[in-house]
Amino acid sequence: MKSSKMNKRRKFIPAQVIVTYYFIAIAVSVVLLRLPGVHKPGVEVDFIDSLFTAVSAVSVTGLTSLNISETYSVFGYVMLILILQLGGIGIMSLGTFIWLISGKKIGLRERQLIMIDHNQSNLSGVVYLIKEIVKILLLIQIVGAVLLTLYFTEYFDTFKQAFMHGVFTSVSATTNAGFDITGQSLIPYHNDYFVQIITSILIVFGAIGFPVLIEVKEFLSNKNKSFRFSLFTKLTTITYGILLVFGTVMIYLLEMFNSFKDMPWHEKFFSAFFHSVSTRSAGLTTVDVTLFNEGTTFFMSALMFIGASPSSVGGGIRTTTFAIAVLFLINFSRGKTNIQIFNREIHLIDIFRSYAVIILALIMVSMATILLTITEPTLTITQIIFEITSAFGTCGMSLGITNELSNIGKVTIMILMFIGRVGLISFLFSLGGKSNQTKYHYPKERVIIG
Amino acid sequence: MKSSKMNKRRKFIPAQVIVTYYFIAIAVSVVLLRLPGVHKPGVEVDFIDSLFTAVSAVSVTGLTSLNISETYSVFGYVMLILILQLGGIGIMSLGTFIWLISGKKIGLRERQLIMIDHNQSNLSGVVYLIKEIVKILLLIQIVGAVLLTLYFTEYFDTFKQAFMHGVFTSVSATTNAGFDITGQSLIPYHNDYFVQIITSILIVFGAIGFPVLIEVKEFLSNKNKSFRFSLFTKLTTITYGILLVFGTVMIYLLEMFNSFKDMPWHEKFFSAFFHSVSTRSAGLTTVDVTLFNEGTTFFMSALMFIGASPSSVGGGIRTTTFAIAVLFLINFSRGKTNIQIFNREIHLIDIFRSYAVIILALIMVSMATILLTITEPTLTITQIIFEITSAFGTCGMSLGITNELSNIGKVTIMILMFIGRVGLISFLFSLGGKSNQTKYHYPKERVIIG
Ligand SMILES: [K+]
Ligand SMILES: [K+]
Numbered sequence: 024m025k026s027s028k029m030n031k032r033r034k035f036i037p038a039q040v041i042v043t044y045y046f047i048a049i050a051v052s053v054v055l056l057r058l059p060g061v062h063k064p065g066v067e068v069d070f071i072d073s074l075f076t077a078v079s080a081v082s083v084t085g086l087t088s089l090n091i092s093e094t095y096s097v098f099g100y101v102m103l104i105l106i107l108q109l110g111g112i113g114i115m116s117l118g119t120f121i122w123l124i125s126g127k128k129i130g131l132r133e134r135q136l137i138m139i140d141h142n143q144s145n146l147s148g149v150v151y152l153i154k155e156i157v158k159i160l161l162l163i164q165i166v167g168a169v170l171l172t173l174y175f176t177e178y179f180d181t182f183k184q185a186f187m188h189g190v191f192t193s194v195s196a197t198t199n200a201g202f203d204i205t206g207q208s209l210i211p212y213h214n215d216y217f218v219q220i221i222t223s224i225l226i227v228f229g230a231i232g233f234p235v236l237i238e239v240k241e242f243l244s245n246k247n248k249s250f251r252f253s254l255f256t257k258l259t260t261i262t263y264g265i266l267l268v269f270g271t272v273m274i275y276l277l278e279m280f281n282s283f284k285d286m287p288w289h290e291k292f293f294s295a296f297f298h299s300v301s302t303r304s305a306g307l308t309t310v311d312v313t314l315f316n317e318g319t320t321f322f323m324s325a326l327m328f329i330g331a332s333p334s335s336v337g338g339g340i341r342t343t344t345f346a347i348a349v350l351f352l353i354n355f356s357r358g359k360t361n362i363q364i365f366n367r368e369i370h371l372i373d374i375f376r377s378y379a380v381i382i383l384a385l386i387m388v389s390m391a392t393i394l395l396t397i398t399e400p401t402l403t404i405t406q407i408i409f410e411i412t413s414a415f416g417t418c419g420m421s422l423g424i425t426n427e428l429s430n431i432g433k434v435t436i437m438i439l440m441f442i443g444r445v446g447l448i449s450f451l452f453s454l455g456g457k458s459n460q461t462k463y464h465y466p467k468e469r470v471i472i473g
Numbered sequence: 474m475k476s477s478k479m480n481k482r483r484k485f486i487p488a489q490v491i492v493t494y495y496f497i498a499i500a501v502s503v504v505l506l507r508l509p510g511v512h513k514p515g516v517e518v519d520f521i522d523s524l525f526t527a528v529s530a531v532s533v534t535g536l537t538s539l540n541i542s543e544t545y546s547v548f549g550y551v552m553l554i555l556i557l558q559l560g561g562i563g564i565m566s567l568g569t570f571i572w573l574i575s576g577k578k579i580g581l582r583e584r585q586l587i588m589i590d591h592n593q594s595n596l597s598g599v600v601y602l603i604k605e606i607v608k609i610l611l612l613i614q615i616v617g618a619v620l621l622t623l624y625f626t627e628y629f630d631t632f633k634q635a636f637m638h639g640v641f642t643s644v645s646a647t648t649n650a651g652f653d654i655t656g657q658s659l660i661p662y663h664n665d666y667f668v669q670i671i672t673s674i675l676i677v678f679g680a681i682g683f684p685v686l687i688e689v690k691e692f693l694s695n696k697n698k699s700f701r702f703s704l705f706t707k708l709t710t711i712t713y714g715i716l717l718v719f720g721t722v723m724i725y726l727l728e729m730f731n732s733f734k735d736m737p738w739h740e741k742f743f744s745a746f747f748h749s750v751s752t753r754s755a756g757l758t759t760v761d762v763t764l765f766n767e768g769t770t771f772f773m774s775a776l777m778f779i780g781a782s783p784s785s786v787g788g789g790i791r792t793t794t795f796a797i798a799v800l801f802l803i804n805f806s807r808g809k810t811n812i813q814i815f816n817r818e819i820h821l822i823d824i825f826r827s828y829a830v831i832i833l834a835l836i837m838v839s840m841a842t843i844l845l846t847i848t849e850p851t852l853t854i855t856q857i858i859f860e861i862t863s864a865f866g867t868c869g870m871s872l873g874i875t876n877e878l879s880n881i882g883k884v885t886i887m888i889l890m891f892i893g894r895v896g897l898i899s900f901l902f903s904l905g906g907k908s909n910q911t912k913y914h915y916p917k918e919r920v921i922i923g
Contacts (some may be wrong), residue, residue: 273843277843277846277847316846316850317846317853317854318842318843318846318847318854321839321842321843321846321854322843325839348828348832349832349836351825351828351829351832352829352832352833352836355825355826355828355829355901356829356833356901360821360822360825371810372810374828375801375805375810376805378798378801378805378824378828379801379802379805379806381831381832382798382799382801382802382831383802383806385835386799386802389771389775392768392771393723393727393768393771393772396727396766396767396768396771397727397768400766403767403855404767404768404771404854404855405853405854405855451805451806
């Protein structure tokens, strides 16, 4: 411990760079959201609500203490779209760029996080990767916007209206921001499976993680005959898929006699499926989630707590963290302390990381919950837990309480959105400094556990 | 994985012995609770409620689906006291005895769990240890019963009444069972700080862990000049103390303007203190906990989830598990993967164990919560979470819903009480078989976490 304190904070580490970028992005966003003409005529917005919207947009969470469609002008929508790019695409590609320019100073660990098995350890490789990230994400958004705009001409009188909704919905879905300009999320499209399928696909593209997209592209392009998917891609994709299916089944079962009871089976299915997709990190909804029963909201809180893939536009503890925890439990109960999967072995350090992330997340979410029961005495604990896990998972679903929060409540939610988006590992390392293994050892002694 | 499946279940392992003992103890208890004369005249009890009481008593939880004072006769009380000894003292001393008679077959690990640093690795040492456990726990109960009986003569008209309440309260507190024959826990004594202090001391003696008691006795007897407290004793005692103080402060703050608002400060303090003590595992209450606000009940649910010391009469994930999780997080955020404390280093296997216990506990408690939201549609999720963590932590506090539970609900609570008391490590090992490290290795590959 002593040696740890002495070495602390000597070097500016990549995790601190990301956190700093985030603060700057939030500051820029607040300025953008206070520009003249951003609001609809006659609308006044408190500073804390602009800040809240900025944090929510940069962290692509989508919780808002005001009604976007009633507050912001078309110019305001454009600003929001820009901010969503800063938050969604920005964090990964700018982060990569920063790692690039810090050159040899950065450790192997961070390089591996970017390069994941691409054998691109040189400068051009990193530039290529950033370009790919931006290109792929923008391409997905454009395709989504074109499809939705064309389709929305049936819903809206003018092409301008359809275009505005098409673009905003596409950006909001792909960046998993979950903002809406309908005033009621995607509830107007609760019977429209085309809109739901398109937005679901966009959401998954955003939340599945950049490395997965790049590897799939590489796989499809067939340039590299010896290509194999990385362990990360396999693990996160399968976990994402399992959570998606499990979530759909559970929400279907939990709501079939409740809020879904008057729906035909296909609408029940799509309602369950869409909200399972959405809890990964998008936060868009097609039904009024306040009608869900407490079991469903608790279950969805757990899904939001888990969140999306790392290196995606999502938040939470992340799919891989959850997967490693479960795999570890299964292996440990069989008497093994290592995890072997897909003919690979998980590194010990990643088991440690997943443990640290889960404990920190649990402590944060529990403490925030108890704090909000004090500061928001009119709210139920179900509403509070849902709001908090939604913020931490940068999901943005709400039981309709965001605008009722006290200022302490709003600040708490902002901090959770921020940490959820930055990621707990980056957050931890930005606090704690570099790896700092003690060189001396004490005698080991067993204690009784569990 | 293949080699794991092949080796599984070849040997009868100590953890399975404990589980088996527990099943037998429950069966014996059901028989005792169905004896003629056990119930008050004219009272009929369903089999599931006798089973529920038996499981609750053997696991010293104290949740009851019926009112003890209205249901059982004095003979029934005596049976309950016997069952509490089977569950409280029985699990540790009989477990030790079983380990003893299995002799050389048992591994070093289990021996260490019993012997913890006592340098008593021979037969006579183990016999001595069992005798000590029984002796110390019975002595504590007798001293408590004498003090409370003498004091209760002020409350009751007859000495017989005072004696009955004194003995039952002492046994119920020391074994942390939390059963009561007043019909309203210790609420009749909410102004009586003597009763609260005595019961708190008895509760702590039961919940602090047998190794701590034995080491303190050894320390006080001064026989061994080179005596030092084990890492386990230091860790669990300090964690227990921190949780006690933190719990008292938090309950005081959370309830000072709510259910405690009309109390003088000393009654506020004692109410907070007693329920902090009680959430470790006792489950006795001095105020109506249904009046607590949702923040307090959620906080107390977290405390009950953590539970008491290992090798005690309590349940939950256990203090040491929680302590190691927090210490690991602190160390990991400083870049260290080992935990050094009190000039000792925590074994890697114990870090692994704490991780497995926490993940399994979270999954179990979450799944049980969602199940009960389905089977008990009239209950709030706050009531359900409180009941479930109370069962898992073998605490036995309830928001008054135990007798309203459906049969599925009762069975769920019984399973949680059973697993909570047996302990997740024993439970895991009884499922999974012996340590079974794979001999071959795959290449290691990093994944992105959190
Ligand atoms: K979102
Ligand atoms: K108890």
